[in-house]
Amino acid sequence: xxxxxxxxxxxxxxxxxxxxxxxxxxxxxxxxxxxxxxxxxxxxxxxxxxxxxxxxxxxxxxxxxxxxxxxxxxxxxxxxxxxxxxxxxxxxxxxxxxxxxxxxxxxxxxxxxxxxxxxxxxxxxxxxxxxxxxxxxx
Ligand SMILES: [Zn+2]
Numbered sequence: 226x227x228x229x230x231x232x233x234x235x236x237x238x239x240x241x242x243x244x245x246x247x248x249x250x251x252x253x254x255x256x257x258x259x260x261x262x263x264x265x266x267x268x269x270x271x272x273x274x275x276x277x278x279x280x281x282x283x284x285x286x287x288x289x290x291x292x293x294x295x296x297x298x299x300x301x302x303x304x305x306x307x308x309x310x311x312x313x314x315x316x317x318x319x320x321x322x323x324x325x326x327x328x329x330x331x332x333x334x335x336x337x338x339x340x341x342x343x344x345x346x347x348x349x350x351x352x353x354x355x356x357x358x359x360x361x362x363x
Contacts, residue, residue, distance in 0.1 A: 226261040228304070228331050228347045228358040230254075234268040235345075235362055241270050242308035242337035249273055251281040253288065254304035254331060255295045263303045263331045263349075263358065267295075273307075280319065281307045304331030304347070311338055314346040316355055324350040331358060 241250045251273050256266040269291050273281040283305075292302050305327075309315075314334040316324065324332055328350045336344040347358040 226263075226349060226351075226356060226358045227361050228263045228265065228333065229361045229363060230265040230268075230333075232362050234265055237270070238268050238306050238333070239335060239337065239342045239345075242310075242335040242342065243339055245273070245308060245310070246337060246339045247278050247310045248276055249278060249281040249308050249310060251283055251305065251307040253283075253291050253302050254306060254333065255291065255300050256303045257300055258303050258329075265303060266300060268306065278310050302330070304333055304349075306333040306335065308335045308337050312336060314344040316348055320348075321355060324348060324355055333360075 252268055252270040254265045254268060256264045271283040271287055274284055275282045295301055314336040331347055331349050333347045347360050348355050349358055
């Protein structure tokens with residue numbers, strides 16, 4: 226399974242991750258899913274209303290507005306992104322809970338410090354397990 230994302234969108238997400246350090250940043254991935262491929266056509270930054278270094282939460286009204294706008298263009302929310310400030314891009318216990326709540330939705334995690342992107346990984350919960358997605362930048 227793959228997550229395809231444009232270089233400029235990934236760069237914007239990585240900038241957001243570094244600028245938010247030491248807090249987690251978060252956002253939405255708008256696009257479409259075809260078979261085993263998640264295609265990201267737009268990265269939409271969101272405010273982390275938790276303002277936490279270990280947790281994030283988005284305003285549900287904002288998420289709903291992004292979804293409505295995506296659907297009006299024949300797209301959907303294919304995933305979410307968030308940063309792990311200073312720690313690896315592994316699936317935390319909280320991440321696993323979210324993944325199970327949102328089966329079939331891609332979960333992009335950026336491990337970042339103020340200066341550096343350490344790691345980027347993506348996952349999805351499908352067929353009763355968490356699977357890693359190959360990230361393809363184009
Ligand atoms: Zn996480």
